[in-house]
Amino acid sequence: xxxxxxxxxxxxxxxxxxxxxxxxxxxxxxxxxxxxxxxxxxxxxxxxxxxxxxxxxxxxxxxxxxxxxxxxxxxxxxxxxxxxxxxxxxxxxxxxxxxxxxxxxxxxxxxxxxxxxxxxxxxxxxxxxxxxxxxxxxxxxxxxxxxxxxxxxxxxxxxxxxxxxxxxxxxxxxxxxxxxxxxxxxxxxxxxxxxxxxxxxxxxxxxxxxxxxxxxxxxxxxxxxxxxxxxxxxxxxxxxxxxxxxxxxxxxxxxxxxxxxxxxxxxxxxxxxxxxx
Ligand code: C2E
Ligand code: MG
Ligand code: MG
Ligand code: MG
Numbered sequence: 682x683x684x685x686x687x688x689x690x691x692x693x694x695x696x697x698x699x700x701x702x703x704x705x706x707x708x709x710x711x712x713x714x715x716x717x718x719x720x721x722x723x724x725x726x727x728x729x730x731x732x733x734x735x736x737x738x739x740x741x742x743x744x745x746x747x748x749x750x751x752x753x754x755x756x757x758x759x760x761x762x763x764x765x766x767x768x769x770x771x772x773x774x775x776x777x778x779x780x781x782x783x784x785x786x787x788x789x790x791x792x793x794x795x796x797x798x799x800x801x802x803x804x805x806x807x808x809x810x811x812x813x814x815x816x817x818x819x820x821x822x823x824x825x826x827x828x829x830x831x832x833x834x835x836x837x838x839x840x841x842x843x844x845x846x847x848x849x850x851x852x853x854x855x856x857x858x859x860x861x862x863x864x865x866x867x868x869x870x871x872x873x874x875x876x877x878x879x880x881x882x883x884x885x886x887x888x889x890x891x892x893x894x895x896x897x898x899x900x901x902x903x904x905x906x907x908x909x910x911x912x913x914x915x916x917x918x919x920x921x922x923x924x925x926x927x928x929x930x931x932x933x934x935x936x937x938x939x940x941x942x943x944x945x946x947x948x949x950x951x952x953x954x955x956x957x958x
Contacts (some may be wrong), residue, residue: 712765718882719811728940738799777819787825790957799833813834816858828857834860834880858883860880861880862878890920
């Protein structure tokens, strides 16, 4: 009896797995031509400076709207792109488009403080090794000043091969590009990494920010990250600020920049132009 049930169980799970695999293969196939079909676009979320509340830059976030599947979440399709290697094609396209958009912002903001552009870079793009060339080409072709480009890397991209990562990051910083560690605090080993990996800033993960008002431990950790980063000469961005109280406490604790729904949602390139320029 148990054997039969086991067999059925196996069949059930294996069918579920087949379906998951099938869905991924389908997504990968559809994603392959998505950029050329115009289904992919960039949204921009503003970043603010806490001391004076000024908008100082924006993060580019990739969006996918498929004609039949509808909107596919970045957490899903970025993973597919990363696993399949497609990110090595998409990443440079995103970077180039974002740099071109950022040049348009600067042109219509003449006289005002320039806005930086933050672009997410996946672990695979970093491991690939040609990132400095790709970045150099995007800057040259679009004319965006290097110091206005901020690359966001996750801790996981850096962990593992720190020597390789460090040398790539040094090369990028040598060009004038800024490097930020994204989702900081979730990787646990963050503190020791900051000594060995050259970065300009850290983005405190929104899971910490979410609870700074309710959980004294999260507030203590956030405060400690800010103090530690500043003592190393590193800037701090808080992500996922959804409430005025979170903004106020981060400002009080000396956090440099903030981003989140309370301050501004990600919007289309045109909408961002209308707000920022
Ligand atoms: P991330 O780089 O940490 O980006 C921040 C994510 O938090 C974005 O999700 C953004 O929409 C969301 N967010 C911003 N403010 C708030 C808030 O106040 N509350 C909450 N709950 N969420 C907020 P999104 O756009 O879904 O992107 C998810 C992740 O996908 C990004 O996390 C990033 O790791 C990745 N991603 C997005 N675009 C790209 C890209 O062009 N290239 C690469 N490699 N990864 C990307
Ligand atoms: Mg990011
Ligand atoms: Mg993040
Ligand atoms: Mg995240």
